[in-house]
């Protein structure tokens with residue numbers, strides 16, 4: 001919560017200081033159209049490549065990629081930390097920094113008010129599930145999926161009636177300010193008219209609780225097949241929330257490991273089947289905050305993935321988040337087409353337990369994967385080794401690290417000292433110019449559109465959509481926006497005071513053409529997402545083709561048949577995506 005008050009200080013400083021005058025104190029700027037340009041101080045610049053926009057409050061260099069807001073400029077130019085830059089600029093803007101100490105008390109009472117509202121709404125939804133006619137159908141739906149009445153009661157599951165104003169009227173009758181309910185994403189203001197309407201309609205409601213069991217938000221799953229399948233309200237402290245942790249933390253301590261699954265249904269099915277040391281991420285990627293929370297209870301975390309390519313990619317992302325926090329991530333990949341809920345539903349809990357017992361370190365999986373991709377000549381030895389070295393350098397446990405350095409060296413026939421020289425410790429100091437990677441235009445456009453029309457974020461909240469984006473800074477920002485929403489550029493930059501992400505943001509804001517209105521933006525967004533989806537299918541097709549060749553060479557008919565089916569499915573998926581508009 002300290003961040004919020006910090007954020008308001010930052011906004012005030014930005015409001016008072018002009019980025020053009022600030023940068024002009026260090027180098028000369030010339031007007032060029034709407035912007036200003038100057039010789040970039042961050043690389044050996046011959047022609048003015050540094051662009052500064054007063055309107056956007058950003059600078060960006062189109063040669064070396066340096067970019068950000070006034071704080072970013074100060075940090076870079078004077079080689080100081082983010083708090084130092086704030087202190088310095090607060091002085092110049094005459095903004096008292098003490099203000100941050102007054103905010104927490106206010107914040108606290110506001111948080112308490114939100115919890116009270118949430119708990120009231122939670123009771124309302126729960127009652128609607130148990131007692132209304134519509135609720136009965138939802139209960140049937142749940143029980144058909146193996147969620148018993150007992151579990152419904154234990155986890156306070158609820159139902160949001162399908163009418164437009166049931167919740168709105170209840171809140172109104174209880175004198176709860178609807179503006180507050182709007183803030184937490186449960187009602188929506190009517191356009192061009194007074195009043196509000198319910199955001200969740202005709203959905204099964206999963207109250208999301210923090211580790212102390214306080215309701216911090218809600219997830220809603222459609223019963224009628226309406227899109228999106230899942231949606232969430234605003235969630236308090238969302239980056240650190242793991243569904244079910246309030247119930248499972250003691251089991252995690254006792255079992256000395258945690259099982260991480262994706263959805264509410266996965267969690268509830270496992271819980272019912274007696275696997276109680278689980279938590280769910282609710283369709284979002286694991287964050288550093290999740291890692292920090294889990295570490296309080298155990299250092300061994302088994303992440304359960306679906307057996308598709310996206311799941312495997314997500315596995316690698318877990319490494320990057322967990323290793324620096326000293327956690328040992330292991331993984332289980334379920335058979336194709338399964339998730340934990342469907343597995344348990346088929347009565348295969350013993351098999352599931354066996355899979356958990358045989359979970360392998362994600363790092364081993366990565367080494368094996370890179371080994372394969374090197375053997376199949378899809379990647380060079382040095383690229384394959386470099387990717388592993390990057391992950392190893394994030395590893396906190398030095399003994400484990402030595403073990404993996406040895407293992408990687410042996411697998412790839414690389415000397416240990418060569419490997420050691422590849423490990424870059426203190427990741428922050430990455431070379432600016434060499435680190436710049438060209439970024440695909442579609443992702444950029446998606447980000448640009450969402451920054452301009454934050455409301456559209458809701459439309460792309462499909463659960464696994466984030467997986468179609470390649471791993472880079474743009475994805476980091478998108479993930480953040482999808483998870484937390486977006487209110488303004490300055491708080492977004494504040495969240496990422498790491499230079500490479502700031503660069504990506506400033507580049508996107510500067511580069512892309514302006515999107516005139518929401519309708520155009522929506523069309524553009526759909527188009528970009530379609531292209532990205534196609535690209536992913538094409539990638540998958542390539543991989544399957546290679547696998548088929550291998551199966552043929554190995555005369556493995558069964559596998560070949562299975563892969564050909566997979567190939568056909570992908571072709572069908574490709575057709576579906578192509579034919580969608």
Ligand SMILES: [Zn+2]
Nearest residue numbers: 040043061064
């Ligand atoms: Zn530059």
